[in-house]
Amino acid sequence: MRWCLAIILALVPLCVVAQGDAPADAEGSITLEALPSRLLADGAFVEIAAAEAGTTRSWSRAGAMIDALTSDVESLTVRTSPSVLEGLPLSALVSFDRQWRFVGHRIAAVDGEIQDQLAPLAKDAQALREKRQAWETTVQSAGLAPASGLRARVSALQRALHDAERALATPLAEGLDLAERAARLAGAVERGQGHVARELRRRDRGLAALDSPPLWRAEAWRPPPTAAERQGGNVELDFLARYESVPHPMRNAALALLVLALPFLVWGLRRTRRVLAASGASSAHLDVLSRPWSTWLLMALVGLMLAQIDGPVLRTKLLMLLALFPAMRLQPADVRRLFGRWFYLAGGLFLVAILAELLAESALWHRLLVLALASAASMVLGTWWVRQRGRDGRTRLDRTVAGVVLVFAALSAVAAIANAVGNVTLGSLVALGVVESIYVGLLAFAAAHVLTAFAALPTLWRSRFVDQPPLHVGQLVAAVLALLKLGLLAGWGLWTLDALRLLDPMHDLALRLGAVEVGIGEAQATLAGITILVAVVVASFWLSSTLRRILAGDVLPALRLPRGVGNSIATLTHYAVLLVGFAFALSAAGFELSKLAIVLGALGVGIGxxxxxxxxxxxxxxxxxxxxxxxxxxxxxxxxxxxxxxxxxxxxxxxxxxxxxxxxxxxxxxxxxxxxxxxxxSDRRRIELTVGVAYGSDPRVVLALLQKTTEQVPGVQTDPVPLVLFSGFGESSLDFIIRAWTARIDDAALLRSELGLAIHDALAQAGIEIPFPQRDLRLRDWPPGGAASV
Known part of the structure; x- marks a missing residue:
């Protein structure tokens, strides 16, 4: 029945349009000629609206989610009151900030679901109200007889409109109530985030202050209970339990995708390894190809971390700890040579850092564990740096890594000293941040090695499919790998800054500096706009150059275009990308593109x-x-x-x-x-050589000899056939012209030389003389006795 009504509702407006779509009068009433079609259309609409209102539109799921979120918000509100936050450690504050963000995302998702269900209900209710008012106006102005059949049909439609409005009122009111509750929860989340953010800013400003007695005092060994100890339980563990109790479609989808990709990955890597073994080729990525299970495990763990990056920090770090084994096995040769067994020490330090965070609410044990961690990290990193400094033949990578390790060793020593003298917050922050940064750097090295190996797979398979045309992917692979490695480096840098609590202050500083205005006269611009302009222009030049190389070297040669078309396409694309990038840079920097008319006008005057x-x-x-x-x-x-x-x-x-x-x-x-x-x-070039032989030689014999000799010279084309002509009688020789073709113009000079040498040798072997210019002198008026005097 509903399908029939939907079809009628879709067809009736078409019929109305075909009949001229009779308009309503100025008061909104329906004209008499449009009454039949409007009765049919509105009746079908009322049936569908009533059916929609009568279906089981349950708000139970959204209501249950709102109830659960209300409980979470109330619990977090109590646990993050300003008085409680003052006694919490820094790690607990960070955890509460992430919890508020997580709850806020859930509330936004529920609110979006409620709005999606409310929108069609509100639209139907608005349409029913407008139609009911239109029919009431029509009944009052059209003068329909009360006893007429048309009036009865209109009255029945009015009752149906009224009943449909009443049917929609209940689910609409329930949905609006849930939307209002979601809005109140969103406001509570904003207030809770504000409390935590203010406390975090206060802690960041006071990082240089002492917050505990020095370790050599007795009161340092009997610290008062913290707010977390009074509450009972660990903040991060509670967040982890609450986070895992919530369904995560993104995580489930990522897990399903990774499980489905496992057999294909294992088969592909093993097949590639067999291809390399059969062809005798070597590869720098054989360790990745020979360890498909480690590769898959590393990819799976990284994928899970990225799929739920807003989750608990403890969950992310546990996944990182599980990635230790595959990451160690998949390190590139240079990094393995550089660190060796020091990998496992990094993993051990990271495990100690996780334990220290779990004991963050127990002030004494946390302080002692962090002190031991900072001291061990300082000694391990310093020992490695001293050993590495004495090695010969260090590469740029060795020197760069050594410099970073030296900085981290110094920071670890500072953390240990700060912890001992009484600045536990700063010591804990620096020590944990250094260890996490080192461990994340090792994971980034392994991930970059895996990405490079996968990018090299098309090239490795070329030797297997020798009958197929080569894959033009070199430039594209290089560009993509450069972007990926740059992204990994940027991600590691951001992670390090965030672990050391420097990311937010640097972000605020960048915002303040970016708002500074500079300019000359009326031309004003902000530093942020100028920076964006320069960055976009540089990125446009890089993108256009890379795209030009990819098109000219990889893509267009494989399309077999006419000669020169590929170069023209690549060059025009290069300048088109630059033009678009320049326009985008001006727009991103805040420059109104409409003002370009002034610039174009000035350019026209300059052209003139x-x-x-x-x-x-x-x-x-x-x-x-x-x-x-x-x-x-x-x-x-x-x-x-x-x-x-x-x-x-x-x-x-x-x-x-x-x-x-x-x-x-x-x-x-x-x-x-x-x-x-x-x-x-064409690259062909004609070579012309003139040869003269002495008078008395048989021209036909010379022609045959020159023809045979020319055809036997390597590099002379047989199509067209070399041509030898008798050109005439010279002053002292019989002259011949040799015309031959070469396939490459670059070989013309060398081939001309080889042809001349071959002809000289052939004439000499045949006994045919190549004369030199001769002159006959006739002396007149020879003086008497001249011969004697000479």
Missing amino acids: LGLQDVVRNFVSGLILMVERPLQPGDVVDLGGDVGKVREIGMRATTISTYDGAEVVVPNGLLLAEKMTNWTLT
Whole structure:
């Protein structure tokens, strides 16, 4: 029945439009001619609205979630009151901040679900009210007879509209009540987050102050109970239990995807390893290919951490601890050579750091454990740095890692000293942050090695499929790997700053500096806008250059386009990306693009005054890229300058001459003057050599000898066949012309030399003389006795 009503409701408006869609009058009443069609359409709409209101639209799930969230918010409100927060350790404050964020995300999700259900109800209720008012106005103004059948139909429709409105009122009121409760919870979450944020800022400002007695005093060994000890339980463990009790679709989806990917990953890596073994090829990623289970486990753990990055810190660190074994097995060779068995010490220190956080509410045990951790980290890192400093042949990676380790060793020593003298908060923060940063760095090294190995898989499989064309992925893989490694480095840096409680202060400082305005006169800009402008422009240049290399070296050659089309596409794409990036940079920096009209007007005046040559060369460059009369690598002769085209720019073209010079030719001259392109359609070149033999030689024998000799010279093309011609009678020789072709113009000079040597040897072996110029002298008026005097 509902499907039939839906079809009627969809078809009736079409019928109304076909009939002219008779309008209502000014008071909102329906005209008489439109009454039949409107009765049918509104009746169908009422049936559907009533059916929707009568269906089991239960708010029980949303209500249960609101009830559970209300309990969580009330509990967190009590546990994060300002008086309680003052006695909590810093790690508990961070945990409460994450708990408030987690509850806030859940409330936002529930509120979104409620709004999605309320929207169609509110829309139907609004439509029913408007239709009811329209029919009431129509009954009052149309003058329908009370006893007429049409009036009865209208009255029945009015009753149906009224009943549908009443049916929708109940679920609509329930939904609005839940939405109001969700809004109140959101306000409570905002207030709770504000309390925790203020306490965190106060703690950050007071990190340099002493908060405990020195260890050499007796009262340091009998500290008063903390607020967490008075509450009972561990804040982070409670958060972990509450977090795991909530359904997580993202985690379930990630787990399902990882389980499904496991057999394909194991099969692919083992197959690649067999291919490499069969072909005898070596790879720097054999450790990844030979350890598919470790690779999958590392990917699974990293995926779970990223899927629930807003969860408890303890959960994330436990997953990181589980990643110790696969990360150690998948470290690159350089890192393994650099650290060796020190890996396991890093894992042990990280385990101690987790235990110290679990004991954060027990002031004495936490302090002693952190002191031991800071002292051990300082000694381990210092010992490693001293041993590494004495090694010879250290690479850039060795020196960079050694510098970072030295800084961390110094920070660990500072943490131990601060803990001992009474600044437990600072000592704990620095010690735990250093250990976590080192451990995350090792995981980042392993992840980068795995990503590099997966990126190299297409290249490794080339040797298996020798009959297929090569994969043009080199530039693309290099660009993607560079971005991934840069992302891993940035992630490690952000993690380190956050672990040391420096991320928020640096963010606030950046916001304050970015708001500073600089400029000249009326031209004002903020430092943030200038920074964004520079960053976007640099990113645009990098992206355009990378995209140009990928298109020119990987993608376009595989498409078998006509000669020169690929270079034109790559170059035009390069400049198009730059143009779009420049416009985006101006927009991101706060510059109104509408003001570009002023700049374009000034540019037009400049063109009219003195930029004609620049514009002419720019347009000529576009024409060269579209018509393609020359391409990079072509051998051209332009006004006596012979060389190869190295680059075609938007303003000028660079030609490398055979003498080693670089000639920059404006593009306008290339179109305005005569240019000889020796390789426009082919790289073939004709060689012409003139040979003279002595008078008395048989020309036919010489022709046959020269023809045979020319055809036997390596590099001479057989199509077209070399041609030997008797050109005429010289002053002292019979002259012949040899014309031969070479497939590559670069070999023309060498082939001409080889051809000349072969002809010289052939003529010498045949006894045919190559004469030198001869002159007959006739002496007149020889003086008497001249011979005697000579």
